[in-house]
Amino acid sequence: MSISIDETICNGCKGLPEARCERICPGDLCYRKENTKAAIRDQSACWTCACCVKECPVQAIELRLPFQICSNGSSLKARLKPDKTIWTVWDAEGHQEEFIIQAKWLKGD
Numbered sequence: 022m023s024i025s026i027d028e029t030i031c032n033g034c035k036g037l038p039e040a041r042c043e044r045i046c047p048g049d050l051c052y053r054k055e056n057t058k059a060a061i062r063d064q065s066a067c068w069t070c071a072c073c074v075k076e077c078p079v080q081a082i083e084l085r086l087p088f089q090i091c092s093n094g095s096s097l098k099a100r101l102k103p104d105k106t107i108w109t110v111w112d113a114e115g116h117q118e119e120f121i122i123q124a125k126w127l128k129g130d
């Protein structure tokens with residue numbers, strides 16, 4: 022699995038001293054380049070926790086899924102809401118499916 026950042030979508034978390042993806046990455050792998058767009062330092066060091074995928078407010082980051090999990094070319098994005106995370110998976114043909122994880126389940130309520 023790997024992370025992909027779409028520079029056409031990333032707004033660099035303009036106005037924030039530290040980008041959301043920078044702040045959340047446990048491996049300190051995300052950073053902003055001189056053009057303020059986000060990038061990942063070392064894909065091989067990423068353990069695909071998907072924290073940055075969830076944290077990005079404009080869905081610029083996606084998780085590329087390996088063929089062992091999905092068909093080649095599949096990817097996963099997330100939209101974080103106060104009460105849930107909405108995950109969207111795309112397969113290689115562009116079909117998409119959403120699944121929702123309620124925040125209260127994550128908190129163990």
Ligand code: SF4
Nearest residue numbers: 031032034040042077
């Ligand atoms: S969180 Fe998203 S918008 Fe902000 S810098 Fe990272 S990729 Fe860009």
Ligand code: SF4
Nearest residue numbers: 046067069070071073
């Ligand atoms: S998936 Fe996790 S480890 Fe990899 S870049 Fe994103 S936050 Fe960092």
